[in-house]
Every structure is written in structure tokens, then in C-alpha cells.
Amino acid sequence: MYLLDANAFMEANRLYYAFDIAPGFWTWLGDPSLAGQVASIDAVKDEITAGDGDLVDWAQARPATFWIADTDDVLTAMRELAAWAVDPTRQYRQEAVDEFLDSADLKLIAHAIATRATVVTREQPAPESKKKIKIPDVCEAFDVSWTDPFSLYRTLGMKLVA
Template identity: 35%
Template structure:
């Protein structure tokens, strides 16, 4: 899951005070190994980057033991795959500005490349095939590498989220 899936869910459609069940459900799905967040993405939502806007309810939630132990992917990253994603999916010779623009998206896609038939990248970005270089969107880079990609709403439908999900467990 990309950081934007958490940030937009908190701000737009699953605020903690209105749909707390969603956040419990994410942790539960993580415990079942259905959802995972690479550590590089996790640090974007847990406030570790010291950005004031992330020292909020999302950051507090992300720092809980349940979230860390159930949602954070415990897997070594193949940095060669990250390099491949950057140089073949975005731009062959990236500048510092390019790397900043790409953010941590190449890490997310690199993890998915370890098992592209069974790992799906979840993002709120929409495909924009006309974007080039460091401006490419996650769905387009995923498509380039044969990695499955979906949005938050596809995720919740495929895994059956509802506000009374605990009754079915």
C-alpha cells in the first residue's frame, strides 16, 4: 500500500472519528498477510520524517505496536530491483530532482516485482500514460513491469471491508 492510500483515507473517506472500523480492519488484514506496507512507505505515514503535517492521528495510529507488527512488511529489499524500477520504469539517468519527485514509489513497485503475480500495489494515483520520466504515475510503471495495481476502493471490495466486518470473523 502506498502512503497516499492512508493519507487520503484519513482525510477524505475513512476519517478515524467516523470510520474507526476501517483502521482496525487494515491491521486485521495485515495479520492475515493480505496487506503489507514496505518500511520505506511506513516511515512516510508514521511521522518519522518529522514533517509536521504527519504528526497527527494517522502517525499516532501508525506507531502503535499492532500496526507495526501486523502491517509493516518484514522482508529484505533487493536494491537492484529498485534501481531497475527507477532506470527502466522512470528515467535512465535520474537527477537528484528526479529522485525527489519519484519519492518512495520505486521501493513499493520493487517489492511487488519480487512476486508480481501475487502482490498488488495499492495506490490512489490514476494512470496517466502521457506523463514521462520522473512524472510517471505508479499504475503506469506497474503496467510496464507487469505488476498488478489497484485503488483503495478495489482493495476494500476484494477483501470485503464493511463497517461490521468483525461480525464475520
């Protein structure tokens, strides 16, 4: 299973797959044949639906099964991630730790740990970062697979044709 970060949706909408330019992308991403392969989590849906527009409408139209709720296993993984983030041997500034602990990123990675899913994000590793805890760096620390959206699209054979 691939779990998409909010930036995989938001940047696609804002930068390269706007609904008026590439509606086929959104149709493909919402295709029921991808159920069980591509999803996201409730916390990401909350981030997306905090705004308005086509992306919000699209997100709200997804079946409930697309947005995965927290489970006991996810909560256990969240505690492990939180303990890792606050460990005094980490180089992160307190603001970065606070932001991570309050983020959908924490929950997304916890879901991936609990279900052995692959995280899909546009973030890039920054192991020397002190100002932000990056998804790929946490994934690496917890042996969680991660990839970028375009690699996922190629893996799943997405083709956008006019």
C-alpha cells in the same frame, strides 16, 4: 499480497475515513486476520509517521510485520526501476525522475516486483505525463498488478456498519 501506497492511508484519513468518523475502517485494516494479505513497506511508514495525529499513532501501533523491510530482491528490483526511469527514451522531465528515484513509490513497486504483490494506490495512469512518474504506469511497464483501494476493500469483503 496487497501493498498499500501512502496515499491509501493518508487520503482515507483526511478525506473519507477519518478516525472520528470511521474508526471501524482502521480496526478492519489493522485486523490480524488480514496479516499476509495486506501490508505496506517501511518507506511508506516513514512518510506517514513524519507527521502527527491519529494516523501516525495507528501506523506506529501496527506490528513490525505490517511494514515490510527491503530485501536483496527488492534492492535488485530498485536498480531495474531506476534504470528504466533514467532511460533517455523516457519522456519524463529530470525533476520527475529525481522525485521518483527518491520516493517510497520506487520502493513500493520494487517490493511488488520482488514478491509478486499487487500495489494499491489512488494514483491513476497518466502515460503522457512528463512532470510525474505515476505508479500505475510503472506497474504496467513491469507487468506488476495494481488496483485502487476501494476495489481492494470490495475484494476482501470489507463492510463498515454502524
